[in-house]
Amino acid sequence: MNVRTPKELEVDQLAKIWYDGWQDAHSKILPPELARYRTLESFKDRLRSALPDVRVSGPDGQPLGFSMTKDDELYQLYVATESRGSGLAVALLEDAEERIGALGFQTAWLACGIGNERAAKFYEKNGWECAGKMLSELPTPDGPFTLEVWRYEKKLNGLRPRVSIVHVVLETDRMEETSRFMRMVGMRSIFDGSDVSVYEMRGGTHLIMMRKDSVVGGNASFDLMVDDLRTTHKRFVAAGLDPSPIEARPTIDHEVFTLQEPAGHVITFFSSHASGKPI
Numbered sequence: 001m002n003v004r005t006p007k008e009l010e011v012d013q014l015a016k017i018w019y020d021g022w023q024d025a026h027s028k029i030l031p032p033e034l035a036r037y038r039t040l041e042s043f044k045d046r047l048r049s050a051l052p053d054v055r056v057s058g059p060d061g062q063p064l065g066f067s068m069t070k071d072d073e074l075y076q077l078y079v080a081t082e083s084r085g086s087g088l089a090v091a092l093l094e095d096a097e098e099r100i101g102a103l104g105f106q107t108a109w110l111a112c113g114i115g116n117e118r119a120a121k122f123y124e125k126n127g128w129e130c131a132g133k134m135l136s137e138l139p140t141p142d143g144p145f146t147l148e149v150w151r152y153e154k155k156l157n158g159l160r161p162r163v164s165i166v167h168v169v170l171e172t173d174r175m176e177e178t179s180r181f182m183r184m185v186g187m188r189s190i191f192d193g194s195d196v197s198v199y200e201m202r203g204g205t206h207l208i209m210m211r212k213d214s215v216v217g218g219n220a221s222f223d224l225m226v227d228d229l230r231t232t233h234k235r236f237v238a239a240g241l242d243p244s245p246i247e248a249r250p251t252i253d254h255e256v257f258t259l260q261e262p263a264g265h266v267i268t269f270f271s272s273h274a275s276g277k278p279i
Contacts, residue, residue, distance in 0.1 A: 011047050021079070030147070034140070107153055130152055168206075169210060172265075194211065195210070195211045220261075223270060233269075
């Protein structure tokens, strides 16, 4: 389900989705004095002022739903009536969660109208939990309108990428020495055996070392990344290892060095060049 940045020309369609959705979900459960402010034009104005925080789904020029965030809050989420149950709302919800997590927040929250059971069930189905009631200050042309609402929250777990490389394999004819080497460079032992050993790296990736009677040395089938390449290099030298000199590779914005492990595989160590988001 494609989720994208909205276009200015889509504001009218998005406002109509918001207006129709608000009337359907809220007009019967919220005070009439609030409903009089929720006109189609008011939704157009609010969308225009918040467009950088809006994401939409649907063909260009024909949006079928949108989400809006404010810092750690999922502020709005609406889909066209004909798109309910299509998975579009879930895609918008997940995209909003990722955007909030990318800002460094560990928990996202939203306000749900008390009595909006359909929305509440949707959020609960997708991992959100009701944290109780709260007073929300809703914007109106005459100033904030105070309303008691349900507050829903979701732990984002740092919003790490959804996939990771689980297993990489290294053959060795010197299991004990290779295992000792991997512990020294910073991996965590999960299982040590004579034929198979498993070591864990950051992010949960596991290195599986397989015993083989004869191993041909060469470049390892994987490389490693460390937070501080220069400190790591000095640590290896102090430990009696023989890493290559640090080399700059400006075309890929990295510094690197290599180190040979006991079975003869040459492993390249890279300076950190991550996204800055939780991994």
